[in-house]
Amino acid sequence: MEPGQCSGTKDIDGDAWAKLVPTDSSYPVIEIRSRDTIICSEVTSSSIDKLKWCEIERCPDKDSTMIRSASLSAIIVDGTVVGEEAVDIKSGSEIISGPDRSGYLSYIFEVIPLQHHDSESLQISIDVEHAKCSICLNVWHDVVTVAPCLHNFCNGCFSEWLRRSSTRSHGKTQSVVCPQCRAIVHSVGRNHFLHNIEEAILQTFSSLKRSDEDIALLDTYSSIKSNLVLGMQKNPSRKRPLTFASDESNDVELPCPQCGAELGGFRCSLATTHLQCQGCGGRMPSRPESGVIQHCLGCDRTFCGVYWASQGVDADEFNVICHPDTFKPISQHTISRIPDSTHQNNRYEREITERCIQQTGKTLQAMISDWIVKFVNREIDRTNLQLKHAEMINMRTYLCNDCYNKFIDYLLYWFRVSVPRHLLPHDASERENCWYGYLCRTQHHSGEHARKRNHVCRPTRGNINM
Ligand SMILES: [Zn+2]
Ligand SMILES: [Zn+2]
Ligand SMILES: [Zn+2]
Ligand SMILES: [Zn+2]
Ligand SMILES: [Zn+2]
Ligand SMILES: [Zn+2]
Structure with missing residues (x-):
């Protein structure tokens, strides 16, 4: 063994929780990782042999630590001779590696502060009632969150609510409201963080688990596949069925006025690539084949004003699009004062x-x-x-x-x-x-x-x- 190494009788478990600091700094610091560790190091200043000389064990409550000799000779702990009978040590305890102060090495025992090894997990307590779907009254299954109200439902339950909302409106597009608070829903997405909580709850309270058949049935209703689908019902005045991304991609796709509605002889498909306008932030389908100018030649950025004008789409309260005046040929620009620049x-x-x-x-x-x-x-x-x-x-x-x-x-x-x-x-x-x-x-x-x-x-x- 290398100087300063120690062997655990239990599995090595990550970060050191304590260390032995030699008072003679020419010897290495010994790190203690296992709950129960046999220390093996030099014991005398005259010998280069490494010997097993003590065992340090942390009690399961992590509040106290015991030490005993691990060799035939005794050790000295805080001035007291210690043999096979273990005694308590605390941070700052002085440990001599043999039965005598002279000739043997002396170490100070130090506990490494807690945050160094327990920082990664945080205990949270949750009222199970707050992890239930207000539609089916069970603990969420495949939980989805709606925005902006941030209420949570089972994917299957909310998907079924969406389907009924669109049936009720007889094909006329109408806002979807949150089943819990009746706020208008602008987006819905699967919530992976809450999904972990949902699983932890069901592991702890297995009596709250639904039957496999119930779950299988619920899954057949689930239609929300992506993490976040934005822009639902952005345009309630136009006939547009609810559209959901059909793949598992994390893309946040803001539907454009031509998504789900044929305008100017064109309707976006799932394969349509969209461009984001640098002027208004809205989207338009990328249509190089149409010959309509969608990019500024001076900066290569995307602007939507010309495109929407060519498709006969005007700005209104539901279509946030650029006025065609904001993007035009040099010959049509007018100037009345010298620019500040x-x-x-x-x-x-x-x-x-x-x-x-x-x-x-x-x-x-x-x-x-x-x-x-x-x-x-x-x-x-x-x-x-x-x-x-x-x-x-x-x-x-x-x-x-x-x-x-x-x-x-x-x-x-x-x-x-x-x-x-x-x-x-x-x-x-x-x-x-x-x-x-x-x-x-x-x-x-x-x-x-x-x-x-x-x-x-x-x-x-x-x-x-x-
Ligand atoms: Zn539910
Ligand atoms: Zn709500
Ligand atoms: Zn589109
Ligand atoms: Zn624009
Ligand atoms: Zn430009
Ligand atoms: Zn100058």
Whole structure:
């Protein structure tokens, strides 16, 4: 055995609950893992042999610990000679590995605080009455939770309630209410945490178990398969049967207006992939074959406004969808003021650009239209345009509002650098260029610097690779 090892007479059971700390730190600490342990280590400072010399046993109540000698010679515990008769030890007890203080090693016994080994399980007490289904009055079986009221039922019981709710409404879709509190149910899902509690209760109180036939019958009603099904009855004004995910996937699928109802000649199937709109958070079926634009070319993100307009679906209190105006081709965007983001949020430069436009006698809209034409005709370099697929952009390109603003920022930069210095407003024409150009950070926190230097120019210092 290695120095400091000890052998348990019972199975090793995980973390150490106590240790023997040698007063001479050149010897190793002995960890005690089993409830009943024979300690085997060096006993004298002169010998390198490891000997079995004592047995330490923790009483089952874990409140007290006993020690006895495990060899023919006695040991000394807290000053008392101990042989085969066990005595109590406590955290802090001093143990000498032989019958004499001199020549033998001395150890301090230390109990490791409880949280180190009992931290993983927590006892919870539950009133069994709170673990019963209010439909069948038994302890839940395959428990499901409905939201937002969070009442719990057997999967079979609630599934049957759902089936009857839809029969009662004669095919007209109507809200499902919670059988317990009558709150409108928005979602239902299997509750794995409560399922563990359900099983623990039935193990403890086996008299509450239902017969195998009852359980088998209940299981035939169960229709809630996924962890969470959201969006039931999102649209009660339209004919839409309750739809449940048919697989065991954990996907939270928000049905879209075309799930369960044919609109614009299309109805989603179980195989339909849905896209989540970045504008409203709602879903729409992914339909590249339809030719309808569903992604912004500038950022590749998904936007639903164009799609729903093409399907004849309007926003109403049940359909949270984007207005088509939020996502449109460049040619249809309009602009009435310079975006705040223009010229790196530097308002001095925006004011100067505004005055430059006024000098030309054109409106901002007319100026932008001119520059879009220059852009489309490739009179402007596109390299630094911070949009994806910049090379593909033309008048008909659909851009989200964020990307359109970035596009405008880019055009206004090129407009400004095209204005000859002598045509700039007087206070702007005298300024020198800031070395860091549009990348300058000082312009954001020093109004003085932002006013004194021109920042609508390329950087000539610093990180100019941007
Ligand atoms: Zn039930
Ligand atoms: Zn409820
Ligand atoms: Zn759908
Ligand atoms: Zn949307
Ligand atoms: Zn975009
Ligand atoms: Zn600067």
